[in-house]
Each structure stands twice: as C-alpha cells, then as structure tokens.
Amino acid sequence: MQRTVEFDYSKLRGRIVEKYETQGKFAEVNNMTDRSMSLKLNNGIGLSQEEIIAWCQKLDIELKDIPSYFFTQKVSKMKQGERG
Numbered sequence: 001m002q003r004t005v006e007f008d009y010s011k012l013r014g015r016i017v018e019k020y021e022t023q024g025k026f027a028e029v030n031n032m033t034d035r036s037m038s039l040k041l042n043n044g045i046g047l048s049q050e051e052i053i054a055w056c057q058k059l060d061i062e063l064k065d066i067p068s069y070f071f072t073q074k075v076s077k078m079k080q081g082e083r084g
Contacts (some may be wrong), residue, residue, distance in 0.1 A: 009041045011069050015069065023037055052070055
C-alpha cells in the first residue's frame with residue numbers, strides 16, 4: 001500500500017500572512033477562490049511548477065528557498081512517536 005506524500009506548508013502560510021494579511025487576499029491576487037487556495041495549502045490539490053515560481057515572485061521567496069517553503073514533508077504522528 002503506497003502512502004501519498006503530504007507537505008507541511010506552515011512556513012508558506014506564515015509568509016502569505018506576512019505579505020498579504022490573509023490567505024483570501026493572496027488567493028485573489030492569484031485569480032483563484034479561497035476554496036482552491038485552501039485545497040492547495042491542505043494537500044488536496046497539487047501545486048504546479050508554474051504556480052510555485054509565480055508564488056515565489058509574489059511572496060519575495062528566493063528560488064534557493066523553494067524547498068523549505070514548498071517541499072517540507074509532513075511527519076506523521078506515528079513517526080514522531082518513533083523518534084522519541
């Protein structure tokens with residue numbers, strides 16, 4: 001049974017709030033609904049490469065920082081318990 005990879009977008013969410021005050025305002029700037037933005041930030045819909053680059057430009061994220069904003073994997077609670 002293959003598990004899907006989920007990403008932790010908490011750092012990205014923080015940057016969105018820092019620059020645009022709300023996720024809804026950032027969604028509007030990207031010509032998408034709040035629902036679509038929410039689905040993307042909750043791993044319901046994937047982000048395209050084009051979206052990642054566009055979001056970096058709008059959020060003043062340097063390309064070298066893409067991995068920490070867009071590709072940090074969520075750690076399951078089971079795995080967290082195995083560490084300690």
